[in-house]
Every structure is written in C-alpha cells, then in structure tokens.
Amino acid sequence: MRQEKLRPTLPAVIALGSNLGDREAILRAAVAEIGRTDGIIVDAVSSLYETDALKPEGIDLSAPAYLNAVLLVRSALQPHALLEALHVVEQAHDRVRVERWGDRTLDLDIITFAGLEQHDDTLTLPHPRAHERAFVLAPWHEIQPNAELPGHGPITPLLAATYESPRLYARWER
Template sequence: MPERDAPPTVTAVIALGANLGDREDTMRIAVEDLARLPLVSHVHASAPVESVAVKLDGPDEDAPAYLNAVALLQTRLAPTVLLAYLHAIENRHGRERRERWGDRTLDLDLIAFGEVTSDDPELLIPHPRAAEREFVLAPWLGLDRDAVLPGHGRVDAVLAQLRQQQ
C-alpha cells in the first residue's frame, strides 16, 4: 500500500472573545479545548485584553465589555474542519446565535490560516474585519512580531495604520 503524504502543517490564528459569564475561565478552557483537537499542536495564547462591545451600530458602552485574546496553533486540519471544531467549542460553552454581533459566552473566529485566502461565504479567510480590530491585531502582534495578515501585510503596519485612523 503506497504511503500518503501527511498534510502540511499550517499556522492558524484564532481570535477568542467573550462578554457573558466567567469570561476569563471560559477563554482559558477554550484554549485548552483547542490544544486537545486532533492534528493540532503548539497552541499559544496571548494575554487577554478588555474592549468595548462592538455591535452592528458600532461601539456599545452599555453592553458588557469583551475579554479578547488571540491563539496561534499549528495544525494539519483543513480550514473547514478547524472552523467546524471552533463552532463545536463555542456550542459547548453555551454560545447562542440569536443576533448578529450579539453578546456571547464565547466567540472563536478563524482569522488566518497560513497563506490561504477564501471568499467562500462559509469560509472567509482571512477574517474580513480582522484589519479593523485592534483587539485582534495587538494580541496577535504580541505573540508574533513578524505576523502577516494575508491581503493586508504586516500586522504591525496594519495596526499602526488603524491607530492613526482613530
């Protein structure tokens, strides 16, 4: 029987966020859940940062604040399979999808998957709003000073430009 080549290992960037319940504990357990996924290794998470909730109409100071972090991991999973696992982890932590950009116990977004780009509505990578989110870019940069957001360039430059616009 011929040997099949193992899929290549890719670095995936996952954004974590929570603004309901015990945010810190939920995110800590979610990172542990990521580390237990098959074909996943070397999971590293940033320190959490707090940010104002962003709703469809913009920042909402009255909504519970978000705790955000970024995790980098090595994986041989296909991006669609990894995304399905992310949704399963969210569900285990009580995520309800009642309203777009609503409050949530846990949000896991696939921000980047190596150099892969996809405009498939079921798999948008890189994440279409990643370049607009300081709470994603700053923690990511803290984990990887040479990080690159496909289609946008170096994360440090994207973050600097974002901060200039604010």
C-alpha cells in the same frame, strides 16, 4: 492496517472573545479544549485584552465588555474542518447565534490559515475585518510581532491605524 496520527503542520491564527459569564474562565477553558482537539497544536497564546463591545452601529458602552485573546496553532485539519472543531468548542460553552455581533459566551474565529485567501458561504480567509480590529491585532502582535495578514500586509501598521485601544487584562500563565 495502522492508522496514522494527524500531523499538525499548517499554521493558523485563531481569535477568541467572550463578554458573557466568567469571561476569563471561559477563554482559558476554550484554549485548553482547542489544545486537546486531535489535529491541533497550540503554539502560542496571547495575554487577555479587554475592549468595549462592538456592535454594527459602533461601540456599545451599555453592553458587557469583551475579553479577547489570540492563539497561534498548527493544524492537520483543513480550514472548514478546523472551523467545525471551533464551533464544537463554542457550543460546549453555550454559544448562541441570535443577532449579528451580539453578546456571547464564546466567539472563535479563524483569522488566517496557512496564508490562504478564500471566500465561500461558510468561511472567508483571512477574516474580512481582522485588519481593522485592534482586539485581534494587539494580542496577535504580542505573540507574533512580524506577522502579516494576507492581502493587507504587516500587522504592526494595521494595529497603529486602528482607533481602538485594547486594555491589557491578564497575562497568560502556563
């Protein structure tokens, strides 16, 4: 029997962040690895944006700044399988989960997945804080300005309502 190849058709938005190590190289490598994952096609990549580290207590200027980006992908994987695939990429870059919102070599989050709204012990869709995070909204707006965040509406006014101001760090060169 012939095995069918996975056909990526479900749209998803993935946020990337790094504030340890060679941040730019890590993010660029992660994008390439995601693009090589069976069942995922990367359709668009934002520029890289730099933001101050955000901790549960607020902005932490003593911590290394983050580089952030957003990907638009199509996935044949269901949400939990996509999250597992992203965790494999994080682990390849020595991601350590010690403290909540701690410094990290690589953080990959599913922001939206095919317009689904769901919540369980492992995954909440859309991402529960995306609507208030300029470091997600600014790069997303760059590559999909008419996007909507399920349950929150168009991202343009959401971005305008944030207090952060991500700094353009580098344009993505193909």
